[in-house]
Amino acid sequence: MDFDKVVCNCMSITNGEIKEAVDSGADTLEKVQEMTGAGTVCGVCCDNIQHLIDQFVAERNQ
Numbered sequence: 001m002d003f004d005k006v007v008c009n010c011m012s013i014t015n016g017e018i019k020e021a022v023d024s025g026a027d028t029l030e031k032v033q034e035m036t037g038a039g040t041v042c043g044v045c046c047d048n049i050q051h052l053i054d055q056f057v058a059e060r061n062q
């Protein structure tokens, strides 16, 4: 995965920043939105963010 890739253009949030949020305990879309601001403007990125969260949570629990 490219951690520098921007997942949320509105807030310029990268894959890596979503991972950091998940690693700090944000395990739902709502918590990641609160922590990073990602997905809080136009919302088109929310599905992608949710997929990233699912993946990072699964990795964290391995």
Ligand code: FES
Pocket: 007, 008, 009, 010, 011, 038, 039, 040, 041, 042, 043, 044, 045, 046
């Ligand atoms: S691209 Fe993420 S809120 Fe618009």
